[in-house]
Amino acid sequence: MKDIRQIINEALEKIKNADVAALESVKTEYLGKNGVLTQILKSLSSRSIEDKKRIGSEANNAKSVIEVEIESKKENLKKALLDEKMREEKLDCSKSFYFPFSKGSFHPIIQTMRDISVVFKSLGFAVAEGPEIETEWYNFEALNIPESHPARDAQDTFYLEGAKALLRTHTSPGQIHVMEKHKPPIRVIVPGKVYRNEASDATHFSTFHQVEGLAVDENVTFADLKAVVSDFIRKFFRSDIGMRFRPSHFQFTEPSAEVDMQCVFCKGKGCRLCKFSGWIEILGCGMVHPNVLKSVRYDCEKYTGYAFGLGVERITMFKYGIDDIRLFYENDLRFLRQF
Numbered sequence: 102m103k104d105i106r107q108i109i110n111e112a113l114e115k116i117k118n119a120d121v122a123a124l125e126s127v128k129t130e131y132l133g134k135n136g137v138l139t140q141i142l143k144s145l146s147s148r149s150i151e152d153k154k155r156i157g158s159e160a161n162n163a164k165s166v167i168e169v170e171i172e173s174k175k176e177n178l179k180k181a182l183l184d185e186k187m188r189e190e191k192l193d194c195s196k197s198f199y200f201p202f203s204k205g206s207f208h209p210i211i212q213t214m215r216d217i218s219v220v221f222k223s224l225g226f227a228v229a230e231g232p233e234i235e236t237e238w239y240n241f242e243a244l245n246i247p248e249s250h251p252a253r254d255a256q257d258t259f260y261l262e263g264a265k266a267l268l269r270t271h272t273s274p275g276q277i278h279v280m281e282k283h284k285p286p287i288r289v290i291v292p293g294k295v296y297r298n299e300a301s302d303a304t305h306f307s308t309f310h311q312v313e314g315l316a317v318d319e320n321v322t323f324a325d326l327k328a329v330v331s332d333f334i335r336k337f338f339r340s341d342i343g344m345r346f347r348p349s350h351f352q353f354t355e356p357s358a359e360v361d362m363q364c365v366f367c368k369g370k371g372c373r374l375c376k377f378s379g380w381i382e383i384l385g386c387g388m389v390h391p392n393v394l395k396s397v398r399y400d401c402e403k404y405t406g407y408a409f410g411l412g413v414e415r416i417t418m419f420k421y422g423i424d425d426i427r428l429f430y431e432n433d434l435r436f437l438r439q440f
């Protein structure tokens with residue numbers, strides 16, 4: 102009895118400190134063909150029946166105790182090994198690594214159009230798109246620009262050869278598309294690319310971008326237009342800068358106005374960017390002309406609306422102090438990487 106208990110204690114001690122290989126030898130030493138406990142069981146044949154019963158059961162019990170202990174130790178070792186492996190192989194995503202290309206960014210014009218959209222969305226406007234190839238009806242007629250109007254001059258418009266189509270000269274035809282598809286109330290902006298057949302210089306380029314705005318409903322007034330435009334300027338430039346509405350003329354609005362804002366660079370004192378006037382013109386706007394509403398079969402006795410159009414390049418140049426529109430289209434990475 103005493104011997105067997107001692108054998109168990111000895112074995113358990115060895116198991117406690119064993120690694121995977123040592124466990125195997127402990128197993129052989131105690132439970133193997135010639136193992137300590139196997140020997141004891143074998144030696145029982147010469148003993149009395151009583152001894153056989155007693156010692157046999159003690160030895161078998163010892164065998165199973167040792168076996169269970171070996172198995173559980175094996176499991177623990179396996180788990181520890183896996184834990185260690187997991188710790189060593191963990192991926193550190195915060196580590197910097199070599200990547201031969203610098204991170205890209207949006208073109209400043211795209212960025213400005215996104216910024217403009219964010220502000221107008223916050224003011225309850227939806228965003229729509231119109232086609233860049235238009236007919237004379239959408240680009241001119243529906244907008245109350247008659248055939249004789251100078252804006253139709255072939256000098257300004259790119260006509261598509263052989264087709265009765267042209268590249269839109271402004272985003273205003275977007276107003277017509279929206280009104281054809283939807284009934285009032287309408288509050289929408291239409292950002293997009295426009296084309297003009299003219300020589301380029303520091304402030305003119307044959308391709309540029311505009312954002313058109315349109316709101317039509319019952320009882321829409323010039324005061325609503327003024328509020329929305331003022332809100333936009335405040336939010337877009339993040340400043341309470343001065344602005345003024347100047348009477349102007351557009352065929353598709355009556356009355357019409359142009360909006361100037363105080364130069365953010367010189368605060369109205371006069372500088373190179375505002376051509377020493379202290380003011381910069383940023384958009385054209387007005388109340389939608391009844392003829393425009395009629396062209397989409399809206400009841401112009403019931404509905405009124407306002408519209409505006411702003412030049413994206415202009416506003417971007419103004420925001421970042423850029424003095425040549427051509428920089429946007431030269432794809433010089435030294436310029437583009439600054440945004």
Ligand code: DAH
Nearest residue numbers: 271273385386387408409410
């Ligand atoms: N379409 C005009 C242009 O290209 C800009 C404009 C002015 C749009 C007044 C409007 C507006 O919607 O009301 O110069």
